[in-house]
Amino acid sequence: MPDVVSNDELNALAAEYVLGTLDYEERKGASALLEVDPTFRGIVRIWERRFGELHLMVESVEPDPQLWARIRPKVPGLEQVPPAIPSAADALAAAISIFNAPAAPAAETAAPEPKAAEATTGATAPAASEAPPAESKPDAIAETELKLAELAALLPVAGAPEVPQGAAAQPEQVPEDSLHARAAEEIPRGFVPPLPMSTRGAPLVVEKPAARTGRGWMAATLAMGLVAVVLAGLISAWRFFPDRLPAQLRAYSVLNLSPPPPPPPPQKARPKLPAFDE
């Protein structure tokens, strides 16, 4: 590197730093400069902004779902949330299974909710895993040629301003073709103020993860409530009309008491009661 770095040199260094064409030593030098020289940092930011939108032409590749599992525990506030939802559902399942076979009908009514909870927690996983990063592409350069040809097909359209170049071409005034019109249509959409956002597009991204954290809890709470209602019903059934319950649901079998020691008593107990009164 020369001792005296001209502005042009600094500018070129910044541009190549952003482009990514510097070799190891040059990049190391540029990184060091970035740390100490605000001017250089400013130029780099400008080049980053200039090239920034090129990312739009890069194909998305879904990362392995494990990647989020790696990042999540390192973010305060996220580390406990996802395990909490499955374990709530698990606790529920465990609570139900305590009542064993007799609880089957109760489990049936309660089941849809835990399933819903699972569905919400699971929803993101299949989406993320459906495209495990695997891209098989043919020959490198040929492929590049192909894509660049596609791009080139695009460029003349964007490059239409070639013509009014002489007239101190302002990029704005030129391509009034369908492409421009279309893009112009798209852009205002982006500037819809925050509020309508939730009703408009993007439910895919905005709602799904919300479901993961928020709805999981709601579902678990609902499920718990349902279980409580069913149990209350069962207990009042034991209290008020025990004989109308199917054998499997009666108190003694549900609670695993001494199985059928009092099977006849309930029937004989009744006739006896009035006898006492007399």
Next chain:
Amino acid sequence: MSTSTPVEISLMLASVANGDAGAFERLYQATSAKIYGVVLRILRRHDLAADVMEEAYLHIWKTAGKFDPALASPMGWMVAIARTRAIDLARRPDIVASDADPEIADNESPGTLSRRELTEELKRLLTCIGRLEPDRQRMLLLAYYGAFAREELAGKLDIPVNLLKASLRRSLFEIEQCLTS
């Protein structure tokens, strides 16, 4: 995945800046595929790309407050963070290019662009790139997407490094002239 608008991503970033972990997860879901695409194209190895993603997203989590919508698009800001780290790693002498996953190694060209994604800024840039000679358009885009060091890029394009360097710098200069005119 990239269906979120810049405004939506900006809002997520603003929430992340306030320490909203849920917003960070939404931000990840909305942006990670695009950023992974960018990073993977540069590193051509899933293991390295994953390392860079982790580092980049944790950096985004910590510095979201520094994002200034007046200076950059939210995706442009995030891509720059990830790209810088990817190129740093790609240049390290102990990272051998031949370790690249052959399936990804071939994946070095820009993807197709749906026209609705064509922002005003990108249109302006493509207009300026379009004014370069075709060979130099190709060189520039290949350089950006693969982030190849000059030597490697010269090899790929089969031209001498010195010529490539001169050509690259002239192209960058012309693009700057075009963008600022």
